[in-house]
Amino acid sequence: MKFDRRTFLTLGLGAVAGGAVGINFTPVPWKLTDDVSIWTQNWPWTPVPQTGETSYKQTTCTLCPGGCGVSVRKVGKRCVKIEGTEGHPVNNGGVCLLGNSGLQYLYGPDRVRGPMKRAGRRGEGRFIEITWEEAISEVAEKLAKIRAAGKPHTVACMTGAQQDTVSALFARFLEAYGSPNLFKSPTAWDTQRLSARLMCGLDAAVGYDLDNADYILSFGSGLIDGWGSPVHHLANYGAWHDPDTKEKAYLVQAEPRLSLTAAKADAWVAVNPGAEGPLALAMVHVIIADGLYDKNFVNSYTTRFEDWTDPDGRQQAGFKRTVLENYSPDKLAKITGVAPERVRKIAREFARARKPVAICGTAQGDQAAALYHVMAVQALNALAGNINRPGGMQILEAEGPFPWPDVQKDAKAEKGLEKPRLDAPAAKPYPLADGLIHAFAGAVLAQKPYPVEALLVAGGDPAYFLPRASEAKKALSAIPLVVSFSPVFNDTAMYADYILPDDLYLESVRDVPSPPGLVPRVVGLTRAVTDPVYASRPAGDSLIAIAKAMGGTVAGSFAWKNYQAALKQAMGGKWRTLSSKGYWIDESPAPSWTQLFGGKRFSFCPTPPAGGRTGMKPQPLVVDIPGDAKSMPLLAVPVKSMQLENGQMAATPFMMKTIPDTVLDKADVLVVEVNPQTAGKLGIGNRKAARLATPFGEADVLVVHNEGVMPGLVGLPCGFGHAGYSRFVRGKGANYHALSGAVADPLTGHDVAWGVRARLTQA
Template sequence: MAIKRRDFLKIGGGISLSLPLYTCISDKSYNSTSRSNWLAGVERWVPSVCQACPGGCGIMVRLVDDRAVKIEGNPIHPLNKGKVCPKGQSGLQLLYSSERIRGPLKKVGSRNEERWEEISWDEALDTVSTKLQQLRESGQSHTVAFAGKNQQNTTDELISRFLEVYGSPHFFKFDEWAALKNAYFVSQGINDIMAVDFNNSRLILSFGASFLSNWPNVMENQRIYGEKRAGGDLKIIQIEPRFSIEASRADKWIPINPGSEGLLALGIASVLVKERLYNQAFIERFTSRFNEFRDYILQNITLDQVSEITGVPLSSIIEIAKEFNTHQPAVAVADSNLSYSGNGLFDILAVHSLNALAGNIDSPGGFLRRRQAPLTDLPPVILDSAAKKAFSEEKQKAVSQRDMIDNLINNSSQGIRCLLLSSPGHHFDSIIQKKKTDILENIPFIVSFSPFMDETSSLADIILPDTTFYEKWQDHHSSPLSEIPIVGISRPVIKPLYQSRPLESTLLTLAKSMGENFVQNFPWSDYKEILFYRIKGLFRAKKGSIFSSSYEEAQLRILEERRWWTRQHDSEDAFMKDILEKGGWQDPSYHFNERSFVYQNKSRRFVFTSSHEIKDQGAAENPENGDYPLRLFLFDLPFTSTDSGSKNMPWYQENLGFRFGLMWKIWVEVNPDTAGDIGIRDKDIVWVESPQGRIKAVARVFPGIGPDIAGIPLNKAEHPLASKEEAASNDPLHLLGETYDERTGVPDRISTHVKIYKARGR
């Protein structure tokens, strides 16, 4: 018996689901030629997890012989339920990209150049471990840093463990959502992101949030959007300088001056406060410093002033406030888009205060907090004297992203001497764009694990190429933006291509070569063993269940909400076999009113912030020089912000400009009136120039952007197989000045000014 496409269509169609359909999903193969005599090769479907973005949707990869040929969704994965986004659909282009690094490389010649020599794994590992040991023996272990993405998976655990045993506190995890975490930390004391219960809310008041195109749980949001638009009760108001995809799907688009979103939120709050349209009971029970907030708003916020700074008409502000009040439960959502403005934390805090006014925290249709999946912890680390010494000297851990970036690019006294890099993602790439020479000057030895030739690998002295996620074992944890804890099991769909090796096994090999203490702390033979050790915790935790049909899921949820749990497997082995076949584990129940989980500050309450810093933020910087009359607004295209790999997916890249009829060109969006003023016609080839540099783009006259704003997308490739140099030379990031968000350290994307003029020729 075998699983075939038809079978899981059946599941997707919701007709029936019985376990036998899934029993042979795994490695067992059948020869499809026995059924269809016109098909070549042996067909198999392997369940795995897509990690092309941080979402972690369940996928089924179709293999013909040993080639991966198509990706479909895993119909019982609770996040995507059988659906796949365009980036996931292009995923195999990543696997079979010609930009893949074939084997270990060593930089030859100058560090600024990119000339490489192929070396063997033995030589490469030896070079790195010798370097690490030298630094450690000379008491310099704290000068070694690892920079990667914030993934919260077992790889993260492994890296932390490696650094701890080694004696370095520097694990820099770059996080697109750092600003949001900061905001929830300030208001609720949690160092985490809250999930939004779109399923039960009636109004989404979005302050530039890209919940339909860029959030890790986009598949869930799109499904809810589809269901609710087709007869449900959902209203969307999108407040954003640019007419984005979300704005086009919203009931109403409210254009706003970039950077003044927080002020508008306070304006809305002032209407709610003045008219007493807030949730008195919630405010009394669950919030503190409301009186200060109220007084601050009543004294400092006048709607006329808000209207003038934000560019939103007075009547609209009042109307939004009333709709927010009448369409409860309503959510006011912000995302990392607001953190690119220099002072994003205050914008996000102001937006979140609306949710507290409405009492929509830890309530259906409001903001929820996801529980952690109960994976087994790795055994405690035994530190040797060298590591203990290192930690006693170098106690402080880098906390904010800003600190990390400072630490990397400024030659501080505790400067990093050796940097290990594993695809830290887009933010880091944008820092490299601006600070490459500084980084190279300050850090004498850099190792990259990137599977592709990209920004990070260009810095490296040694490259130890990682595989893509299709070629290795991994656990994937759902983003905290969904309230359901999900652990997806990603397994190697094919063997590692070329000479690439999974980062995890490279780290284990390194660890084993670095002395007794490492061997003691890393007793596992391979990464799969570590992973299985942790996953078994899900069996022992006695909650949640392996992915199952929606009927079973609903029944298990009812049981669990009553604190019952049914045992579905007799043994750990049976559990492990089942979880691999189905693709993962989830805990569908959500427990409300666990106050100490949602509010972790001292007062166990939501704390209103009434800071004076909020007041001035809306005022756009005046261009110092009339030569640059337009305000630059850089925005992310769907799913491109989360990693640098999207440029290796031509199927995906060619469709990103679909709204502008462009496939392989960067465009600049200009308001029709502005275009008339500066003498630019639609589809002209133009230069966009700022004091820092210029790029070439196609001008698109676009009524979906405010006057005097120039919108340019980030991460748009200009050729399906562009070399890195070509791509880097016309990158809009070159236009940005040297201002960074105070908290997150990411470049400020909205306060640069530019001019646009026609380019000669093509």
């Protein structure tokens, strides 16, 4: 064969083509890429999770007050996933993002791994590990010393908002020890309870049967932003929007900002901030004027609706006349900012609905509400005749204190308890004050009425949540002995002398009170799903140990073997159900009006217990935010969302991943929402840096234009700016509470500020 040019080309091209085809058919290159991938991935530092037997254990989540039943998937001894418990009366299988990421708390870098003693400056966060014996004896010794010096009243204690057995034990400790200074953060639920006491004359919590309501008028309550029992309401929301659901609820949201709830509601009423109460009154006016109220209920079970005679024999204007004469939607339009026609339309829809209900407690309900607002909303419910009716407002009578033996008090305790509370001077102007936690820091710093020697922090995070948090931090630094029982290094724990870490809800047994507002009541129980991961101990046990170490009547008041024994006694008849099922559900039927009120009536103009004979007439109160409107023309309002914060714990690393860049910017700078109209006037473009100033502090922010914010307001996300916790949350953004101040309700004195004066300047 002649090897010419043609043969060369044929063979050459053939080889190329063959090679090209071959390379696609030979496995060698594919095998090589695969192998290279595998070889470059076998690093010893990439974790390989161990296998093991899978099991599920039930407990109740305590990360927020929601009280969800959670099911923990375990592989061997490790907890690997938290899911909602199917069939649980609160959450029926659903779970929120905080509950879902609970294991990041259990195993995470935020945990306090054992008893600690401060080694650095306060707030610095440097601690040394000590033994439990040392921790208990040192704390008990110091507390005994203060008591021996005749100053038991100078020891204060803060508990969380929830009234569980642990809070009750701390209250008991303070009583036996001899101090009146028990503080807890008041919530909107406390205001509603107070309102029920005034209007219904009953010591009762207020609940709303939203599962059965068909028209929900929400005065700023963030039904899907973490209000009450968040997962329960999210499930309700889903059910209302299911094509197969027959009974749907129509949701009207009155709020100045397009919150998630407002965005997802059937109607959004952009009411002026702080004017929810007046809006409710304007609706009351329409319902009375149109005669749309439940006449049976109003005539037979209420009082002071019509004009009435006071004990001095003077004629007093009744609720009806006061409202009709003063509070028409037209007259209040200027305050509420809502067109009278819209008010009339909604009020009529509400009154004509089959099962309407009005709810209150803004955002997550974790802040006290203005009493006049709550009373106006409860008047709406009374006019609708929905009290204790399916779908209505429920009066859930309190069960009384836990059935524990009486507290033993010696002379020292009696004497200490007679001393005025720390907040007594601050509480003086307010007839219905019952503990003003926001006055605590001021009292400590002023050393009036007396210097505070010690503080036990059994719940909450005052260094973060108290208004003017910088002042709270100064106060914490000024107290000689601060003992924290926090399971995590929260902002307050950074200021503690001793941390006696509590267990998490996955490690030991404790009760979980019924979630606020939930109908029916469901009391939960946490269970030891795993052995304690670190050297933590139930706070109840630590306290009992401290009391025992102090001896005398203090020890005598804590005669239980351990916290478990106290818990079992406190739960009484519920214990069997609780320990076997994990929750106890109140199955008793709602008492009828006659049973509920007994000879009493619902009073539209109740007489406050501390004097005043004229009755509390409805007031279109708008909580005024003080400050100079000229230098601070804007109003910064808190933006609460479940993604950032719910309850007293900071967000987890997983939650931080869900936060969009329209809330926290690349440089970890807080993003504030401003209406484009307002931003335009200030000359601040979209996504432009600015400086936010309030009378209490300043922060660098990034301004994002948002059409959903009322002009003149600045939406400030809550949940950032922690000084405690791990580097996954610490130091990101700014803390709203540090930038805001307290504004006292004229009746209760509780902080009811809905915002803070602010100024935005171009950076």
